[in-house]
Each structure stands twice: as C-alpha cells, then as structure tokens.
Amino acid sequence: MLRSRFGGHAALGLGSILFILQGTQGNSPSYKEMDPLLQEEYCKNFTYGNPDPKKLEFYSPGYPRNYPAGIKCFRTLEASYNYFVRVDFRDFFKIEPPSNENRCEYDYLEIRDGDQGYSPLIGKYCGDNFPPVITSSGTSLWLRFVSDGTIEYNGFRAVYEYIQNPLESLPYIPKCEFEVGGNQDFIGTSNISEAQMNFASKHGVPLECTWIIRSQQSKLIYIQFSEYELEEPNDCNFNFIEVFDGKTDEEHRRKTFCGSVAEPVTSKTDVLYIRFFADGKGLKSVFTGVFTAIRDLSIDEQDSCPEGEYDCDDATCISEDLVCNNVRNCKFGWDEESCVVEGSAIPLDFSASHVILILTLLILIMVGMCSGMIYNLVRKLTEDKEDIIASREKSLASLGIIGGSFPEIPDRTKSASSRNTSHLDCNGCYVPPPPDGGFPFATKF
Missing domain, CATH: 2.60.120.290 (Spermadhesin, CUB domain)
Structure with a gap:
C-alpha cells in the first residue's frame, strides 16, 4: 500500500511500484519531459484519435492503458465556416484528482475556445467527474493533456461532432x-x-x-x-x-x-x-x-x-x-559597422546612435575651434590697430622735439661789438682773410 499525495491509498502491484519509483527518481518533483519521439507515439491516441474517419473520437495518451507520466499532448478541433465543435465524454473519465486547493495542477485536460493556447479558457478538468458537454463559440477548440511524474490513471474517451450554427450572421473571412x-x-x-x-x-x-x-x-x-x-x-x-x-x-x-x-x-x-x-x-x-x-x-x-x-x-x-x-x-549591429555607403569613402553606418554621437562631438569641436580662431584674429587686429596708432603718435611727437632744436637766426640788431665778441669767443673757428690781403679789422697788435 502506498499513500497518494491527496491523502488516499492505492493498491499497487510490483510492476506499478517499480514504475512509480523510476518516475519519482527521474521526474519528481521537477521531472524531465518524455523523449519527444516516444511522446509523439504516445500522443497519437490524443492527437489523431480513431483512424476511422466515420468515428469522430479521441482518447487519453496510451488508451486503453493508463496514460504515461511526464507527457504533454496537443490538438485542435477545427470546423468549417458556420459550424460549431461539440465534445462529449463517454464511458469513463479518470484523471489524477485535484490538489488540496481544488485546482487541477498535476494531471489535467485543458480546453480553450479557439485555435490557440492563448484562446479563452473554457476549463481544466481532472478527477473522476465527467466534464460537461463542451461547445465552441466559433469554429475551433484547442485541447491539451498534461501529466506529471507520478500517479497515472485510465484517462478518458471523448467523441466530437460539428454542429451547424443557424444564427451565424457574419460573412466569411479567412483567418489572419x-x-x-x-x-x-x-x-x-x-x-x-x-x-x-x-x-x-x-x-x-x-x-x-x-x-x-x-x-x-x-x-x-x-x-x-x-x-x-x-x-x-x-x-x-x-x-x-x-x-x-x-x-x-x-x-x-x-x-x-x-x-x-x-x-x-x-x-x-x-x-x-x-x-x-x-x-x-x-x-x-x-x-x-x-x-x-x-x-x-x-x-x-x-x-x-x-x-x-x-x-x-x-x-x-x-x-x-x-x-x-x-x-x-x-x-x-557589427554586421553594418564596416559597410561603405555607395559613392562615399566613409565606412560608417550613419543611423547608428554612437556614430551620430561621435559626429555631433566632432561638429561641436570644429565649431569651438573656428570660434577660437575668429576671436584670436579679431583680438590680434585690434591690438595691431592700437600699436599702429601709438606708433604714429610717437612719431609725431619725435618730429616736434627735433623741430624745436634748430639754431636760432642771429639778431641783426645786435651791435658790432657783440658780434665781434661772439666771433672772438669762437675758439678755433676759421676766420677768412681780408679781401685786400691786410689784417682783419679790429685786430689788436
């Protein structure tokens, strides 16, 4: 006797015990999923159902035996335009019971109203209570069967049919x-x-x-x-x-x-x-x-x-x-970094953010350099202008000083004696001889 996780007891044979132990070692609590090829084989009963096209029915994986551990199977039931899909469960429905919180967390059958796993959820079903008859609101039902690593049951048999929708008022349009x-x-x-x-x-x-x-x-x-x-x-x-x-x-x-x-x-x-x-x-x-x-x-x-x-x-x-x-x-983006734009020799991707940033910095640097050059040029011209003005004023001042040092013109009103005295004061000056060869006037013996 082994105690199940939901508090009951189950009588198991030796083979079942070995299977549970293998499943526990390899799959619980976080078990590895079944090998994909083996899973595909087990899922055929669920995915394809009865091979007879006249019998629209499908089964739990491994049916009529217990479904295996660690399996996930998917299928979509698709009707033609203006038809519903209806699913009914027959004979038995036995899947591992829900958790203590009454949620189907271990083994369950999930059904959604549409053709994808994100379609509106109709319900998750587990335990031994038959689900209600399920009818799609459109043309599709999406189904998934999941089992964890321990405790397998008989599963289920389901039949489905396509029912015409007499109230369909929307025109047909292909799936997007x-x-x-x-x-x-x-x-x-x-x-x-x-x-x-x-x-x-x-x-x-x-x-x-x-x-x-x-x-x-x-x-x-x-x-x-x-x-x-x-x-x-x-x-x-x-x-x-x-x-x-x-x-x-x-x-x-x-x-x-x-x-x-x-x-x-x-x-x-x-x-x-x-x-x-x-x-x-x-x-x-x-x-x-x-x-x-x-x-x-x-x-x-x-x-x-x-x-x-x-x-x-x-x-x-x-x-x-x-x-x-x-x-x-x-x-x-390295696949575009070394590319040369046609007609250009610049190997850059100008749409790249870092290239735009580098170009912006280069432009700012160039603008700063040009502004500095213009400022220095204006300052230099101003300084040169001031130097020229100062030099010109200095030159004019120099000319004024030179003009004031010219010798004075002798005053013709001075007396002869003063002229003679001035002449005598000229020490070493050259005195021309008298025109008649005599001694100069006013010469003292």
Whole structure:
C-alpha cells in the first residue's frame, strides 16, 4: 500500500511500484519531459484519435492503458465556416484528482475556445467527474493533456461532432495568420489585408492575427521591432503584442507588449509566434518587426561560425548574405559597422546612435575651434590697430622735439661789438682773410 499525495491509498502491484519509483527518481518533483519521439507515439491516441474517419473520437495518451507520466499532448478541433465543435465524454473519465486547493495542477485536460493556447479558457478538468458537454463559440477548440511524474490513471474517451450554427450572421473571412521563415524577413501590420481591417471595424469584432516564424532546426530567432506605435499605449484591453516561444500556451509566453516600448526578443526554440490583438480604438495601431535566424555557438558547442556565416562577436552567427544589407541583424549591429555607403569613402553606418554621437562631438569641436580662431584674429587686429596708432603718435611727437632744436637766426640788431665778441669767443673757428690781403679789422697788435 502506498499513500497518494491527496491523502488516499492505492493498491499497487510490483510492476506499478517499480514504475512509480523510476518516475519519482527521474521526474519528481521537477521531472524531465518524455523523449519527444516516444511522446509523439504516445500522443497519437490524443492527437489523431480513431483512424476511422466515420468515428469522430479521441482518447487519453496510451488508451486503453493508463496514460504515461511526464507527457504533454496537443490538438485542435477545427470546423468549417458556420459550424460549431461539440465534445462529449463517454464511458469513463479518470484523471489524477485535484490538489488540496481544488485546482487541477498535476494531471489535467485543458480546453480553450479557439485555435490557440492563448484562446479563452473554457476549463481544466481532472478527477473522476465527467466534464460537461463542451461547445465552441466559433469554429475551433484547442485541447491539451498534461501529466506529471507520478500517479497515472485510465484517462478518458471523448467523441466530437460539428454542429451547424443557424444564427451565424457574419460573412466569411479567412483567418489572419501568416507563416514566414528564412534567414530574415519583415512582419507587421502591413501584412494585414484591408479586408481584415474593414471586417473588424465594420462588425465591431477584435482583430487578432498570428505570425508563425520558423527557422532551421539548429538556429534560433532574433526579432526586433523597428516600428511600434500602439494607438492606446498602456491599455492591454484595446491593443497588445504577445511573443510565444515554441507553442502558444501560457507556459511558453515570453513577452507581452502593450506599453510604449517593445524590446528585442531571442527565442529558445526554432519556432516563434507573434500575436497581435486590436479592438475598437486600437485598430489603428501599427508595428513592424524584423526577424533574423541566428546560430548560438554556446548551444551548438562550436568555437567559431561555420563557412558561409558571419560572426557577430557575441557567440552568435548570421548568414553572410545579411552583412551590409542596411539592417542591423546582429544584436550589436557589427554586421553594418564596416559597410561603405555607395559613392562615399566613409565606412560608417550613419543611423547608428554612437556614430551620430561621435559626429555631433566632432561638429561641436570644429565649431569651438573656428570660434577660437575668429576671436584670436579679431583680438590680434585690434591690438595691431592700437600699436599702429601709438606708433604714429610717437612719431609725431619725435618730429616736434627735433623741430624745436634748430639754431636760432642771429639778431641783426645786435651791435658790432657783440658780434665781434661772439666771433672772438669762437675758439678755433676759421676766420677768412681780408679781401685786400691786410689784417682783419679790429685786430689788436
């Protein structure tokens, strides 16, 4: 006898005990999921159901035996336009009982009203009480079966049918869904047709679109939003973008953007889902995203990028075809840094923020240098002008001094004696001889 987690007792055989012990060692409390190939085989009863097309029924994994531990199975029931999907459970319904808080946390069947894991939840079912008959509000039901690492039960058998909707009044319009792939591509509101927009606006129904991005199995997906303008920012009731990694259920939701900024996202798998929701005032919201398939060297356990790929210098690689394509595919934009603009010899990406900053600083430095040169020139000219004026004034003053030192003209009114005395005072002066050869006048013997 072993006591189960919910307080009861269960009688188990030796084989079951060994199975539980293996499951406990490998799976509880945080068990590893089942091998994908083995899980796919077990899930066939759930995913495909009865191979007879006349019998619309599906079963729990492993039916008619107990469902296995650590499994997750998904399927979508899709009806034609103007039809509902209805599911009913027959014979038995036995799944591990809920927790003490009466929540289906261990093993459960989850059903949502739509075709994706983010569609409105109808319910999670576990225990041994039959779920009610479930009918979709549209053309689809999304189902998931989950079991943890311990305690397995018989499961269930379900039948489904398609029922015509006699009250359908809306015209048919294709699903707003897009599948893209490759090394790079653009997605966004520009992909949405005018018919889709007009349908949502005219009939007052939300616009809901999904982009499924697939890369090569060995690569991840890096998406960045070059344009992101929500008409009603910070109001998730009218517009938002969700990013899902691998699957569209809540556990795989990576990001929800409904504010004013949408940062880049790198996937952990080779499939990324982008969901865009807009209603009422949010229908005018626009966004553009560009995705790039990247190789993570740490996952591939490689030291360098293989031939034909460009090393982004952050342990990731992109296709060489994406280098110098005017899109910054590397996270740090190195694939565009060494590119030369056609007709120019300057190897710069002028859209890069750091290049703009450097150019701005250079312009400011040049302006400062020119301003300094002009200031010095004006100051030099002013100083030279002052020196010229000072020099001219000095020259005029010098001329005035020189003019005042000329010898005075002799006064003709002076007496002869004074003239003679002046002459005698001229010591060593040359005195011309008298014109008649005699002695000069007034000569004393």
